[in-house]
Amino acid sequence: MGFxxxxxxxxxxxxxxxxxxxSSAHLILPSQVLGWQDQGLAFDVAVHFGTLLAVVWYYRAELQRMIAGFFTTGFTKTPNADAKLSWMVALATVPAVIFGLLGESFIEENLRxxxxxxxxxxxxxxxxxxxDRFKSHRNDLTEMTIALALAIGFAQALALIPxxxxxxxxxxxxxxxxxxxxxxxRFxxxxxIPLILAASGLKTIELISADTLVDWGTLLLGVAISGISAWAGIHYFLQLVDRVGMLPFVIYRLLLGAVLFLFFV
Structure with a gap:
């Protein structure tokens, strides 16, 4: 790929x-509109690694507290709030991992x-x-329970559908x-983090197994640009959603879906 x-x-x-x-809805547009070829596995690994670096850096202080809490009180009868949050993130990750392993081939063949x-x-x-419109939004993450975390985790498994x-x-x-x-x-x-880390690891293994020639300059550029843009996306999204809610993103999704139906289906 060029610059x-x-x-x-x-x-x-x-x-x-x-x-x-x-992201999948947006990544099909350049190839459809401009006729670009698939970016390839190596580039996918690079940009996902860049987004992983961005979210880890953005939440670095909280992640440090979560890790410390997990190893100090995470296996006690009274885990602190940081340890509890670590467990909730881990539990919510499980459904997506299971459904991903079971349904990946079906999704690749039928839903892309x-x-x-x-x-x-x-x-x-x-x-x-x-x-966003019809529910009260009063709870904070200290009120997260195993049942609620698993419910969000099962919802996350739906994201396997492009x-x-x-x-x-x-x-x-x-x-x-x-x-x-x-x-x-925030949750x-x-x-x-664990899902991007797992996906990047699996893709890296595939890349090594494929013994493909790697353009390291392009990959490093991809890591840097995706990381910076991901950090900015997180930062400004949180500011916007706190002020106006999800409505701009709802409208954008409806418009994007309409464009896809009108011009690419």
Whole structure:
């Protein structure tokens, strides 16, 4: 890939990874509109690693507290709030891992189409809007329970369907369960860390097994650009959603889904 393609795709991946608007829906547009070829496995690994660095850096202080709490009180009868949050993130990760292992081949063969992406972009955009508009958002993460964490985890498993948006569906579930918008977003972002880490690791193993020639300059550029854009996406998303809620992203999803149906289905 050339510099321009690398720059555009890394920015798209970085920004959309954590916004509730579906990165898969956006990554099909450059290839459809501009005729670009698939970016390849190595580039996927690079940009996902960049987004992982971004979210870890953004929440570095909280992650340090969670790790410390986990190893000091996590296995006691009275874990502190940080240890409890660590357990909730771990539990909420389990459903997506199980369904991912069981359903990956089916999804690859049957659901990776523009029609599916356009449909899920609209449907889950509407559901996001309903969760934001008609539920009270009073709970914070100290009120997270095993049942609530697993409910969000099972919702996250739906993100295996292209166009759903992992962050979108987890925020939607948390909002329906009564969590404050910022806490819904915070839990969603923390929940992304083990999954992105696992996905990047698996893709790295595939890349090594494939014995593919690697353009390290392009990959490093992809890491840097996706990381910076992902950090900015998280930062400004939290500011916006705290002021106006999810409505701008709901409207955007509906418009994007309509464009996909009109021009690419």
């Amino acid at each position: 321009f393609e690398t720059f555009v795709l890394a920015i798209v991946q970085g920004i959309t990874e954590f916004l509730p608007i579906s 189409s523009t029609t599916v992406i356009a449909t899920t972009t609209i449907v889950f955009g509407v559901i996001l809007g309903l969760s 166009g759903t948006s992992r962050s979108g569906i987890t925020m939607t579930a948390a909002l329906f369960l009564g969590f404050h918008r910022l806490d819904a977003a 969603s972002f923390l929940l992304s």
